[in-house]
Amino acid sequence: MSDNASATRITRGNALRPEDIAVSGLKPSDEVGQYALRLGDDALILAQRLSWWISRAPELEEDVALGNIGLDQLGHARSFLTYAGHAWDKTEDDLAYFRREPEFRSAHLFEQPNGDFACTIARQLVASHFQHELYSRLVDSADETLGAIAAKAVKEVDYHKDHSVQWLLRLGQGTEESRRRMIDGVKLTWPYVEELFEDDDLTTALAEQGVAVLPSELRESFDAAIAAAFEQADLTVPTDPGASGGGRRGHHSEHLGFLLAEMQVLAREYPGASW
Amino acid sequence: MATTVAHRPADPEAARLWDIAATVCDPEIPVLTIEDLGILRNVETGPDGVVVTITPTYSGCPAMDSIRDDVTTAMVTSGVADVRVKMVLHPAWTTDWMTDSGKEKLEEYGIAPPTGMAAAGPVRVGLSVKCPQCSSLNTHELTRFGSTSCKALYVCKDCKEPFDYFKVH
Numbered sequence: 001m002s003d004n005a006s007a008t009r010i011t012r013g014n015a016l017r018p019e020d021i022a023v024s025g026l027k028p029s030d031e032v033g034q035y036a037l038r039l040g041d042d043a044l045i046l047a048q049r050l051s052w053w054i055s056r057a058p059e060l061e062e063d064v065a066l067g068n069i070g071l072d073q074l075g076h077a078r079s080f081l082t083y084a085g086h087a088w089d090k091t092e093d094d095l096a097y098f099r100r101e102p103e104f105r106s107a108h109l110f111e112q113p114n115g116d117f118a119c120t121i122a123r124q125l126v127a128s129h130f131q132h133e134l135y136s137r138l139v140d141s142a143d144e145t146l147g148a149i150a151a152k153a154v155k156e157v158d159y160h161k162d163h164s165v166q167w168l169l170r171l172g173q174g175t176e177e178s179r180r181r182m183i184d185g186v187k188l189t190w191p192y193v194e195e196l197f198e199d200d201d202l203t204t205a206l207a208e209q210g211v212a213v214l215p216s217e218l219r220e221s222f223d224a225a226i227a228a229a230f231e232q233a234d235l236t237v238p239t240d241p242g243a244s245g246g247g248r249r250g251h252h253s254e255h256l257g258f259l260l261a262e263m264q265v266l267a268r269e270y271p272g273a274s275w
Numbered sequence: 276m277a278t279t280v281a282h283r284p285a286d287p288e289a290a291r292l293w294d295i296a297a298t299v300c301d302p303e304i305p306v307l308t309i310e311d312l313g314i315l316r317n318v319e320t321g322p323d324g325v326v327v328t329i330t331p332t333y334s335g336c337p338a339m340d341s342i343r344d345d346v347t348t349a350m351v352t353s354g355v356a357d358v359r360v361k362m363v364l365h366p367a368w369t370t371d372w373m374t375d376s377g378k379e380k381l382e383e384y385g386i387a388p389p390t391g392m393a394a395a396g397p398v399r400v401g402l403s404v405k406c407p408q409c410s411s412l413n414t415h416e417l418t419r420f421g422s423t424s425c426k427a428l429y430v431c432k433d434c435k436e437p438f439d440y441f442k443v444h
Contacts, residue, residue, distance in 0.1 A: 061418035061428065068420035075334025079364065148365030152334050155367060155444060159419060 032143055033087025034105070034202055035212050037095070038248060039134075040080030041106035044096055045256070046127055047073035048263050049114060058117055065163060069124070072156040079149040097267035101257050102250040108243065109192035111256040115185060118178070121167045122185035128160035129225050130196050133218040142210035165229045172233030187238055194242025197222070202248075282316050293318040295353045296327050299345045302338050303423050306384045309342060313372025316363065324357025325350060330368045332444075333424035369393045370444050382407050387429065387440040404440050406431035416440075 028036065050070030057063045081092040109127060114120045135157060138150035171182040197219045199207075206212030223237075230237050246252075266273065284290050296318055297310035309315045309329065317328035327346050331339045343360045350358040370389040378388035387407050403412040411433035419442065421428040426439040 061420070064422070064428070065418050065420035068424050071335035071337075071424060072333060073335070075331075075336070079334060144365070148363075148367075149334075152331075152364045152367045155369075156334060156424075163419065 028083060028087045028143070028145070030087055031202060031206060032146070032211060033084045035206055036080045036084035036087075036146065038105040038107075040077045040084055040095070041104050042110050042127075042131075043073045043080065044077035045104070045106045045110040045259065047071070047077055048259055049110065049112075049123075050120075052114055053120065062117075066120070069160050069163065072153075072160070076149065076153045076156075079152070083145050083149070093267065097264045101252055101260055104250065104252065104256060104260070105248055106252075106256070107192070107195050107247040108245050108253055109189070109196060111247075111253060111259055112189065112192060113255055115188060116181055118171050118181035119185035119188055121164055121171065122182070122189040124160065124164040125168055125186075125226070125229070126189055126193055126196075128157055128164050129222055130218065131157045132161050133222050133225075134213055134215075137213045137218070140210075141212070146211065165232075168229055168235070169233045172230075172235045182233075183235065186235065187240065190238040190240050191243035192245075195245030195247060198245065198248075200248060284318060289318055289320060292320065292325055292327075292350070292355065295349055295355070296346050299342060299349050302341045302345075304381070304384070304386065306380045307377050309346070311374050311377025311380065313368065313370075313374070313377075314342065324359060325355050326359050326361055328361045328363050330363055330366075332368050336424055338423075368444070370441065373441075381441055385438060386426065387438060389441050389443040391443060393443050404429055406434060406436070407438055408436045409434040414438075 047070045050066050050073065053066040053070075054063050057066055077096070078092050081095045085091055085095050109123065109130075112123055114123075132154065135150040135154035139147050139154065141147040141150065168182065171178040173179070197215045199214055199216045203212050203214055207214040227237055283293050293315070296315055297308055299309050299315075301307045301309060301312055301314075304312075312332065314329050314332065315327070316330050317326075319326050319328075327350070329339075329342065329346070339362065343362070346360050347358055371392050373389065381388040385407050387404050390402050390404060404414050404416075405412055406414050406429075409431060411431055413432045414429050415432055417428045417430050417437065419427045421439050421442075425441060425444065427442045428437060429440045430437045
């Protein structure tokens, strides 16, 4: 690894090195790497979306809250991507900045535009509940590193979940306008829920080995938690059919390309730059 | 709770090295050492030199990079040539690892220390956070997310001052 391998280090030689994060010190198989890549991409794309809110949220405290949540997501992304990168001798930055859109494995939910604040909250509601269900089971993974990252992440996602539910209640039971916007936000978000719980060959194979969590197995408890929150907010969970997904296979909506262009421009324009 | 630092090695040489690493302070909260925070987990000497193990507070905590550098600098300054700082995620850090003296230092510094122990499940009872300025318990959470990931922003309803609360995690 050259001195210039990281674009995000604060000073020379300062980047988190792969060996710092991988507690097992083992090189994951290609399959485990692919799985870690999915989770890392979800978190990375969400982090990028959330950071947009800094200076634009409805109140100063909310700038801080969404900024903090984005930072937590970025932390999770760094751990997952560093570990995934071990499989192919790549750094977290190689994976974040130098992959093209079809090479990303994030689900469509995470790339959905911020919309208004209520729309972002609807996305956060789904994202945090999904991640919480996933990480709280992934702590028992047969893969020690995935388990360790999940154990760390679940404590943080717990706050994210609480944050989104509090806003769901406030907006849902607030003014006529806030309620209308919350309902709209939920309606726009819900078609992207389906994809999160789809199993495929990779998750099936890894779940059999006790490494991955089968997404479909998370659905029941996710639905129960969401239903409880909606009931409290006096809102109805949409029943609209799911949109076509395919993010795990690299098929993305038009939104991801724009997001990546913004996220990657500096690293691509000045390879090896540090700040 | 007793203030014990469970991981300080018994071996005199390792304990000496531990004490050197333990001089490093958190860049965000300079009154606290990494030992106070419970970030410093282990110091051991082996064939490849000294290995210092630290556990990040939060996954995205930007202070970890500078803490790593500071630990290395502290070691090198004390004549330890070959030192490596290892970051370990498991077991995940908890505020339960913070020392009592660390909590006292926090309060003196104007940050309310974590109240109670981290719970396995959700705690829905609102626990009072004591204002570090006037010691009133009549305080209110403005936002669970504060100036850094580890803090929440509170305001005291008696002295009207806002303050940071180091949240239980």
